Amino acid sequence: xxxxxxxxxxxxxxxxxxxxxxxxxxxxxxxxxxxxxxxxxxxxxxxxxxxxxxxxxxxxxxxxxxxxxxxxxxxxxxxxxxxxxxxxxxxxxxxxxxxxxxxxxxxxxxxxxxxxxxxxxxxxxxxxxxxxxxxxxxxxxxxxxxxxxxxxxxxxxxxxxxxxxxxxxxxxxxxxxxxxxxxxxxxxxxxxxxxxxxxxxxxxxxxxxxxxxxxxxxxxxxxxxxxxxxxxxxxxxxxxxxxxxxxxxxxxxxxxxxxxxxxxxxxxxxxxxxxxxxxxxxxxxxxxxxxxxxxxxxxxxxxxxxxxxxxxxxxxxxxxxxxxxxxxxxxxxxxxxxxxxxxxxxxxxxxxxxxxxxxxxxxxxxxxxxxxxxxxxxxxxxxxxxxxxxxxxxxxxxxxxxxxxxxxxxxxxxxxxxxxxxxxxxxxx
Ligand SMILES: *Cc1c(COP(=O)(O)O)cnc(C)c1O
Numbered sequence: 001x002x003x004x005x006x007x008x009x010x011x012x013x014x015x016x017x018x019x020x021x022x023x024x025x026x027x028x029x030x031x032x033x034x035x036x037x038x039x040x041x042x043x044x045x046x047x048x049x050x051x052x053x054x055x056x057x058x059x060x061x062x063x064x065x066x067x068x069x070x071x072x073x074x075x076x077x078x079x080x081x082x083x084x085x086x087x088x089x090x091x092x093x094x095x096x097x098x099x100x101x102x103x104x105x106x107x108x109x110x111x112x113x114x115x116x117x118x119x120x121x122x123x124x125x126x127x128x129x130x131x132x133x134x135x136x137x138x139x140x141x142x143x144x145x146x147x148x149x150x151x152x153x154x155x156x157x158x159x160x161x162x163x164x165x166x167x168x169x170x171x172x173x174x175x176x177x178x179x180x181x182x183x184x185x186x187x188x189x190x191x192x193x194x195x196x197x198x199x200x201x202x203x204x205x206x207x208x209x210x211x212x213x214x215x216x217x218x219x220x221x222x223x224x225x226x227x228x229x230x231x232x233x234x235x236x237x238x239x240x241x242x243x244x245x246x247x248x249x250x251x252x253x254x255x256x257x258x259x260x261x262x263x264x265x266x267x268x269x270x271x272x273x274x275x276x277x278x279x280x281x282x283x284x285x286x287x288x289x290x291x292x293x294x295x296x297x298x299x300x301x302x303x304x305x306x307x308x309x310x311x312x313x314x315x316x317x318x319x320x321x322x323x324x325x326x327x328x329x330x331x332x333x334x335x336x337x338x339x340x341x342x343x344x345x346x347x348x349x350x351x352x353x354x355x356x357x358x359x360x361x362x363x364x365x366x367x368x369x370x371x372x373x374x375x376x377x378x379x380x381x382x383x384x385x386x387x388x389x390x391x392x393x394x395x396x397x398x399x400x401x402x403x404x405x406x407x408x409x410x411x412x413x414x415x416x417x418x419x420x421x422x423x424x425x426x427x428x429x
Contacts, residue, residue, distance in 0.1 A: 003044045006031035027386070035062030038407050038414065040394065048394040051404040051418055056215065056247050058278030060327050061409040067277050067323040074319035083109065083313035090318035097325050098286055101256060102269055105289040108305070109282070109313040113246040113272035114147025116283035117208070119307055120268040121151050123291065124206035124240040130294045130303045135205040138170070139196060139239070141177040145216030146208060146244050155208050158217055173200065177214065178222040186222070190229045197237040206240035206268070211258035212363050215247040218401045219368035221361050227262035234267075242268040246283070250274035250324070251334055252405060254341055254364030267291065277324035278407075282317035333408055337365060343412055347419045354426055368403040369426070376400070380429070387425045393418060402426070 007029045015021060016029075033043045038061055040048045050058065060067065078088055095107040108123070110116050121138055128135045140146065140155040147153065153162055154169040162169075175196050178189040197204070211227055214220040234241040243266035248258040250273075255261055257269070268291075272283035297303050311317075327333065344367050351360045351369050358372035374380040381397030388395050395404055402422060406415070 001033075001043050003028065003031050003042050006043060027382075030389075037061040037063075038410050047392055048389060049392060049406075049414065049418060051393055051395050051406050053405055053407050054278055055273075056252075056405060057273045057276075058407045059250060059274045059324060060277050061407050062278075064277065064327075064409075066327060067279055067320055070319050070323035070326075071279065071316055074316055078315045080311070080314050080316070084308065088313075088315050088318070090315050090322055091313045094318050094321050094325075097322070098271070098284060102286050103265055104269065104286045106287050106292045108285045108287070108307075110285070111281045111283060111309050111311045111314065111317075112147075113270065113283055114149040114152040115309060116246065116270040116272055116285050117146045117152040117155070117244060118149055119285045120208070120242045120244075120270055120287075121155065121206065122307060123285065123287065123305060124242065124268065126305060127240070127291055127294050128205055133202075135203050136171050137173055137200060137204045139173045139175055139193075139204055139207045141209055141214070142174045143177050143214050143217035143220055144174075144208075144210055145214065146210070147246075173204070177217075177220065178226050181221065181223045183223075183225075186226045186229070189222075189226055190233070193230055194233055197233055197239065201237040201239060204237075204239050206242050207234050208242040208244055210244045211248055212253050212261065213248050213258070213366055215366070216398070218370070218398050219361060219366065219403045221363050221368075224262035227259060228264055231262070231264040231266070240267040242266065242270065244270045246270050246272045248366075251328070251337060251408065252363075252365050254334070254337065256328075256334060258363075275324065276317050276320040277327070279320040280314065280317035281311070282314060282321060337408055340408075340410070340412070340415065341365060343415060344419070347416065350423060351426070354423075356426060356429060365408065366403065366405045368401050369422070371400040371402065371426070374400055383429070384422075384425055388421065391421050391425070393421050395422070 010029055011024060031043050032040050034041050038050050040050050081088060098107055099105055108119055110119055138155050142157050144157045146156045151170055154172050156162055157174050173196060175193045176189050178185040231241050243259045245257050249271050259266055267288060269286040276282050295303050295305050341364055345362055348360050348362060348367060351357050356371050356373050357369055359370045361368045381399055384397050384402055
């Protein structure tokens with residue numbers, strides 16, 4: 001079997017995500033034969049460093065021995081069971097741990113990030129419905145991304161994904177994201193949020209944000225103090241605060257969850273991606289006992305949250321999630337990452353000398369280099385992706401923004417090779 005054998009068979013029947021399929025007339029699809037640690041291996045014997053953690057999901061490497069072991073053990077007893085009227089040990093344990101980590105009290109499960117966002121939106125709207133109030137609007141930040149299902153897409157604001165569908169979107173209001181980390185930008189954005197809340201608060205159920213980093217929004221970063229003030233405004237105006245930690249959760253920004261850096265406690269937290277260490281689809285909406293109680297009554301009052309997905313609470317996925325949390329505890333991951341974060345910061349300095357670099361940004365284990373002087377139509381990101389593959393590195397720039405967010409098991413030498421390779425590619429462009 002070669003790369004090209006599988007590519008031909010794939011293209012005969014498969015339509016890939018987030019892809020103009022015609023691109024594959026010129027750009028080969030890469031069939032992966034196996035993966036280990038931070039590396040992917042194709043059928044022609046090439047090796048690629050997975051520097052973006054397979055779309056931000058992988059934390060402790062591919063085919064991680066400990067996670068593999070825990071999933072295999074789980075396979076011996078239970079793979080999946082309907083999650084209405086039934087429960088299992090892995091999910092009880094996972095929920096206890098997630099509540100302990102977040103300080104919230106209740107977990108509602110789904111099976112991917114977008115579905116978690118839908119749950120949080122519906123639940124916040126439904127909470128007010130159960131109080132006899134109809135609040136049909138949601139507020140989100142400009143340049144935000146919350147997933148691809150219609151509700152999640154509607155609260156998002158990345159034109160490229162959303163514009164086509166604008167006629168079928170739910171009611172949302174966008175408020176400006178702070179344009180950088182400065183005090184002025186933060187205050188300006190807070191003033192705009194206050195003005196919006198003043199005008200529409202009795203119609204707004206929730207404010208949804210990606211804490212600290214808008215990952216799909218070209219790795220835009222802003223200050224924790226914005227989150228702190230925004231949460232205060234939400235409390236003042238009776239609006240729920242939803243932290244979409246799907247991409248930034250589980251240590252990506254340096255702390256277990258990004259919102260912690262603002263010293264706040266959200267009303268809803270959406271978790272997915274790193275939750276299972278990149279192994280299996282699973283998501284959680286974590287919320288408060290107060291929210292839960294608003295739905296808790298005799299059946300015939302019809303206030304229950306009747307949302308469900310077939311694979312909710314899958315036992316294998318929960319086993320992977322528990323194994324992932326074990327690794328965080330046993331290996332002191334957040335503490336060890338601090339050295340890697342400092343190392344990345346030091347190594348990124350040199351990019352500031354390149355004429356085609358506009359800005360260098362970093363929050364924890366996420367680093368981004370924004371380029372300048374290229375037109376969108378040149379697809380410079382794609383050129384960089386192709387050059388990097390030739391040198392054994394897989395990155396997938398967002399427009400003119402080159403970024404990396406590797407699995408935490410990357411070594412210092414590998415980080416150095418990654419950063420130096422990106423530097424050389426940018427210098428030679
Ligand atoms: C990826 C992502 C989602 C959507 O998760 P899926 O599992 O891809 O549906 C939602 N919000 C944020 C911030 C994300 O990065």
